[in-house]
Amino acid sequence: MKQVSSESTFDAAHNLNGNIFVTRPDLPPLEDFIPYLEQIWDRKWLTNNGLFHQELEEKLAQFLGVKYVSLFSNGTLALVTALQVLRITGEVITTPYSFVATTHALNWNDITPVFCDIEPETMNLDPKKLEMLITPKTSAILPVHIYGNPCAVEEIQKIADIYGLHIIYDACHAFGVNIDGQSVLNFGDLSVLSFHATKIFTTMEGGAIVTDNKKLKDRIDYLKNFGFADETTVMAPGINGKMNEMQAALGLLQLESVKENIKRRQEISVNYREKFKDIPGIGFLTDAENVQHNYAYFPIFVDDQKYGMQRDQLYEAFKQEHIYSRRYFYPLISEFPMYRGLASAGQENLPVASRISRQVITLPLYPTLTEEQQDKVIAVVKNNCGAGK
Numbered sequence: 001m002k003q004v005s006s007e008s009t010f011d012a013a014h015n016l017n018g019n020i021f022v023t024r025p026d027l028p029p030l031e032d033f034i035p036y037l038e039q040i041w042d043r044k045w046l047t048n049n050g051l052f053h054q055e056l057e058e059k060l061a062q063f064l065g066v067k068y069v070s071l072f073s074n075g076t077l078a079l080v081t082a083l084q085v086l087r088i089t090g091e092v093i094t095t096p097y098s099f100v101a102t103t104h105a106l107n108w109n110d111i112t113p114v115f116c117d118i119e120p121e122t123m124n125l126d127p128k129k130l131e132m133l134i135t136p137k138t139s140a141i142l143p144v145h146i147y148g149n150p151c152a153v154e155e156i157q158k159i160a161d162i163y164g165l166h167i168i169y170d171a172c173h174a175f176g177v178n179i180d181g182q183s184v185l186n187f188g189d190l191s192v193l194s195f196h197a198t199k200i201f202t203t204m205e206g207g208a209i210v211t212d213n214k215k216l217k218d219r220i221d222y223l224k225n226f227g228f229a230d231e232t233t234v235m236a237p238g239i240n241g242k243m244n245e246m247q248a249a250l251g252l253l254q255l256e257s258v259k260e261n262i263k264r265r266q267e268i269s270v271n272y273r274e275k276f277k278d279i280p281g282i283g284f285l286t287d288a289e290n291v292q293h294n295y296a297y298f299p300i301f302v303d304d305q306k307y308g309m310q311r312d313q314l315y316e317a318f319k320q321e322h323i324y325s326r327r328y329f330y331p332l333i334s335e336f337p338m339y340r341g342l343a344s345a346g347q348e349n350l351p352v353a354s355r356i357s358r359q360v361i362t363l364p365l366y367p368t369l370t371e372e373q374q375d376k377v378i379a380v381v382k383n384n385c386g387a388g389k
Contacts, residue, residue: 075194075207265295281307
């Protein structure tokens with residue numbers, strides 16, 4: 001039997017124990033996962049709507065305060081399928097300030113993305129700039145709840161209602177977020193979640209579509225299973241987007257600790273804010289009074305004129321201390337080769353998004369981040385203030 005070293009090649013090459021990464025998954029004790037694996041081995045039911053899959057859909061709907069959850073093997077396939085299930089065509093207005101999968105999902109559906117600038121306070125799609133982008137070809141709006149901060153859902157809905165447009169929310173950052181006691185996932189026609197390893201709730205890979213419409217839920221489930229409605233009936237050209245039983249089992253375990261996970265993230269976020277509040281040129285997001293946040297990310301925004309150092313210089317200073325932050329989101333999606341030729345992609349059309357993307361650094365944030373590690377992150381920001389002058 002082949003022996004596997006307890007220290008992986010990746011660990012050896014990157015010296016994980018000495019580094020601080022932007023995120024690390026919060027996994028349950030391995031011994032808690034083994035009984036789930038034993039049940040999977042006993043049943044021999046690995047995929048195709050297994051018992052853990054069914055249980056996770058039900059428990060997620062209860063936890064999130066939504067009607068229906070349809071699980072997927074990843075968030076990108078969920079987003080691609082959401083566009084299919086609503087038969088979206090033509091043009092869709094979206095944000096350039098997101099992970100590239102948001103716009104790639106449009107591309108895979110042969111839909112033209114139209115980029116709308118963002119609000120400087122929330123980094124979400126700016127509804128004040130939305131209406132001017134609507135044309136006869138526009139069929140939907142695809143906003144993103146960036147960093148888990150809710151979009152201006154009521155304003156966006158009013159515009160969509162006037163023009164008869166669908167709304168699909170990319171809610172991949174917004175697991176567990178509520179507005180005035182209601183899940184942010186209940187707004188729009190559909191909301192899409194990601195359960196990737198970097199998310200606060202993870203199934204290693206994974207995702208979901210949330211809806212309040214049973215007929216839509218049924219159609220989603222057909223489409224993610226090749227279009228099969230029953231053993232012999234294929235009702236649409238579907239895809240294979242099903243979540244397997246091992247992913248679902250991990251999700252059930254994750255649900256047991258996700259509230260504590262969020263609480264710990266909040267504590268770290270509060271500490272960061274307290275330590276950064278008096279540093280010139282360092283901006284950060286604050287909590288809205290009517291929102292229950294999930295503290296999925298902690299971005300800071302570097303004003304080089306006030307801070308005395310450019311964002312990329314600070315980014316490199318972190319790396320010198322073996323701290324691996326990320327520039328979420330830089331470059332803008334609109335700056336990638338496959339999209340920069342679009343009429344809406346020019347920086348002159350996206351001044352706020354262009355500025356924010358050159359200022360942002362997302363700092364390490366995960367439940368096992370120690371006080372010592374937090375202090376190290378904070379020290380880099382403090383010690384480099386004015387260092388670039």
